[in-house]
Amino acid sequence: MKICVLVKQVPDSDSLIKIADDNLTIIEDGITSTTNECDTYALEEALLLKEKHGGEVVVCSMGKDSAVQVVKDGLAKGADRGIMITDEKFENFDALATSKVFASVLKDENFDLIFTGLQSDDTGNAQVGVILAELLNTSHSSLVIGTEMVGDTVIKVKRELEGGWAQWTELDLPASLTIQSGLNKPRYASLRGIMMMKKKPLQTMSASDIDLDDIATKAETKQIYVPQKTKETEFISGSPDEIVEQLMEKLTNEIKVLG
Ligand SMILES: Cc1cc2nc3c(=O)[nH]c(=O)nc-3n(C[C@H](O)[C@H](O)[C@H](O)COP(=O)(O)OP(=O)(O)OC[C@H]3O[C@@H](n4cnc5c(N)ncnc54)[C@H](O)[C@@H]3O)c2cc1C
Incomplete structure (x- = not known):
């Protein structure tokens, strides 16, 4: 089984975030960066599937040089890799x-599974995994809180619904x-893992390596x-009766917490 996990570099939530004078960016000095939280769970899930069923796990990121x-x-x-x-x-x-950049890079790799986090902790669009499924014409499931392979071509996934409910569904690969x-317990890198990392293939790509039509970005940050x-x-x-009446009026019509 061939699994790709998208891992995004984001500011650590313990960092003190300050907005720059342009009101469009944050001041990056003094900020520590880390892997987006749900991407660490996505990676752990991929590694667990690989340990059970064999195959390859590829991690892929896009961002500044530091994101490597x-x-x-x-x-x-x-x-x-x-x-x-x-x-x-x-x-x-x-x-x-x-997503178009990722689709272009990943399309010829023929991954059985592409895992993304549910959303990034910084810009939080919660879109990339969904759009990738559309661009690469694969099955898709969001809010996954459990996975289980059924044979070689089907994956059963548990999805989080609202109000504490969950749903199992089966998807073709x-x-x-x-x-x-929260669906597993992400591992720490071992000392051996850190040493082995240096020998593993790491491909760096830029726009000139990617087969892309002119992509126009359509969303713009205003502030x-x-x-x-x-x-x-x-x-x-x-x-007491007048107070209750006034409270009901405020809760229903002003604050709108009562229907
Ligand atoms: C040179 C450069 C600088 C960049 N600087 C920034 C920056 O300062 N802030 C910023 O937010 N983005 C930056 N990006 C990345 C890009 O703009 C965002 O990744 C993109 O807008 C996706 O939005 P999102 O994170 O809200 O997506 P979401 O849909 O919320 O992301 C969902 C999931 O998709 C995957 N994913 C999304 N984006 C990436 C990524 N870039 N790499 C790996 N996995 C990803 C992750 O698994 C994530 O959990 C930069 C990119 C480049 C090339």
Whole structure:
């Protein structure tokens, strides 16, 4: 079985994020970067499937040069091969344009499974895995919280639904799955894994290596800002019946938490 896992480099959630004066970017000085959280679960799931059924796990990332670290981390944990895509031309790509780059790089590899995280912790479009399925014409399931192979050509997946419900469904391979955090226990890289990583194949690609028509990115960031929080205290007075009546009115028509 051949599995590709997309791993994105994102700012560590413990970093203090400051917005730059242009209100379009963040100040990167002093920020530590890490692998997007659900991508680490996606990688673990791929490694577990490989350990059970054999095959190859390939980690692939797109981003600045520094993002190669998340590919190396994946190799140190046990992936067999890495692909790093980096080019300034792709820098402000939205989820659709990003997916087109990945589709172009991955299409001839004929992966049985492509795992992405459910969404990235920074820009959080939750789109790339879904769009990739469409572009590569594969089956797709989102919000995956469990996987189980059925023979060589079908995968059974458990999907998270709303209100604590879940659903099992079967998909023909090839399939693109978006993986939710928490479905397994991501491993740490061992010292041996870190040493082995240095000998594993890591291919670096730029725009000139990729067969792409002119891709126009369609989403544009207008402004980034810290959500404004406002607080207001209002005293309701009157008899108990009047207070209840006013409260019901506010909860129903103003705050709209009662139907
Ligand atoms: C030079 C360069 C600089 C970039 N700088 C930034 C930046 O500063 N901030 C930023 O957010 N993006 C950056 N990108 C990447 C790109 O713009 C985003 O990846 C893209 O917009 C996807 O959006 P998303 O993360 O919201 O997707 P989502 O749909 O939320 O991502 C879902 C899943 O798809 C996979 N995925 C998505 N994007 C990538 C990726 N790039 N690499 C590997 N897996 C991925 C992951 O598994 C992720 O969990 C850069 C790209 C390049 C080439």
